[in-house]
Amino acid sequence: MKKVKKRILLISLAALVTMSFVACNSDNGWELETQAVTEIHEIKNDGQLMTMHTSAFNPPRSSVDELASDATYVIRALILNEKVEIIDTVTMERAEELPDNIDDAFWDSHEVITVNSIEVVEAYKGDAEPGQIMEIVQIGGRIGDIEVISYDRVQFTDGEDLFLFLNPWGYPIHPSQSVYRSPAHLKGGSALNMPPTTILENFHIDNNLILTVGDLERISLPVPDVPTLDVGQTEHILTGSENAIDIMVESNHPTWYAIARSDWLTVERTGSMLTITTEANVSPSSRTAKIFVFAGCFGADGGQRREINVTQYSENEAMT
Numbered sequence: 001m002k003k004v005k006k007r008i009l010l011i012s013l014a015a016l017v018t019m020s021f022v023a024c025n026s027d028n029g030w031e032l033e034t035q036a037v038t039e040i041h042e043i044k045n046d047g048q049l050m051t052m053h054t055s056a057f058n059p060p061r062s063s064v065d066e067l068a069s070d071a072t073y074v075i076r077a078l079i080l081n082e083k084v085e086i087i088d089t090v091t092m093e094r095a096e097e098l099p100d101n102i103d104d105a106f107w108d109s110h111e112v113i114t115v116n117s118i119e120v121v122e123a124y125k126g127d128a129e130p131g132q133i134m135e136i137v138q139i140g141g142r143i144g145d146i147e148v149i150s151y152d153r154v155q156f157t158d159g160e161d162l163f164l165f166l167n168p169w170g171y172p173i174h175p176s177q178s179v180y181r182s183p184a185h186l187k188g189g190s191a192l193n194m195p196p197t198t199i200l201e202n203f204h205i206d207n208n209l210i211l212t213v214g215d216l217e218r219i220s221l222p223v224p225d226v227p228t229l230d231v232g233q234t235e236h237i238l239t240g241s242e243n244a245i246d247i248m249v250e251s252n253h254p255t256w257y258a259i260a261r262s263d264w265l266t267v268e269r270t271g272s273m274l275t276i277t278t279e280a281n282v283s284p285s286s287r288t289a290k291i292f293v294f295a296g297c298f299g300a301d302g303g304q305r306r307e308i309n310v311t312q313y314s315e316n317e318a319m320t
Contacts, residue, residue: 060209063257072125076182078119081116082116082158087111111148114140117134119133162182165177180203192217197213224252228251229249229256235308238310238313240312259291264312284316285317289309289310291310
């Protein structure tokens with residue numbers, strides 16, 4: 001008999017709700033960047049059907065390594081089926097039909113959810129096992145004369161073979177970045193048998209992250225009990241022209257990653273190298289930016305964070 005593990009994400013649609021999509025690095029000074037807020041945009045009631053339109057502000061991740069660090073599960077799975085239910089957010093009981101004579105107070109403790117059952121094919125992160133049946137539970141769907149339309153709900157089709165980045169409740173870390181298609185020729189074979197440079201197809205047209213088989217191999221590596229992280233020099237002063245500098249990062253954590261909070265500076269990881277690229281500074285004065293490098297869950301389980309400060313002079317300013 002296949003094991004069943006159910007992961008449920010609950011959101012209140014009665015108000016703005018902050019949802020803990022991100023378990024890692026919540027204490028990193030990026031709270032506003034890593035929270036998702038669900039908002040009701042419109043409620044319509046034509047006497048036969050009540051429709052609620054919702055969406056969530058959930059900022060995209062800057063790299064596959066950041067996506068993997070935020071995910072509890074990174075798996076390959078088959079979509080088995082889909083159903084819509086009503087859930088009591090207090091007792092956690094679920095039903096496939098609405099009760100009779102519901103009133104407005106009913107929605108203070110109930111949600112409409114769409115449930116996709118999935119069968120795990122391969123697990124790269126987390127305690128899921130091949131053959132295990134799990135559930136992806138998302139807000140939205142129609143049950144009876146109630147319809148909740150969530151603009152952020154990922155639409156799945158039965159039989160799809162997908163790579164998924166999920167949080168503890170089985171919810172995609174980011175609606176457009178967390179799902180990739182398995183190659184048609186793979187079928188029952190292991191994805192890790194493909195060349196590391198193989199690029200996996202994005203499920204969503206707006207996904208700007210490239211996932212390769214090599215990324216899956218790295219994500220699959222054992223995570224150390226105590227992450228280490230060394231970025232060397234933490235202060236960099238650059239000329240006002242375009243710059244590209246490489247920094248060697250030493251870490252025993254396979255999915256360390258960096259975030260740059262700047263519109264003129266970008267960072268990219270290649271193996272153990274972190275490349276910092278800047279635009280020319282055409283302003284009359286110098287400017288500064290911070291780069292945060294993470295290994296593991298900062299603030300928990302020994303996770304590490306390092307800060308790199310970058311100062312760039314103006315093009316018309318002499319370096320001292």
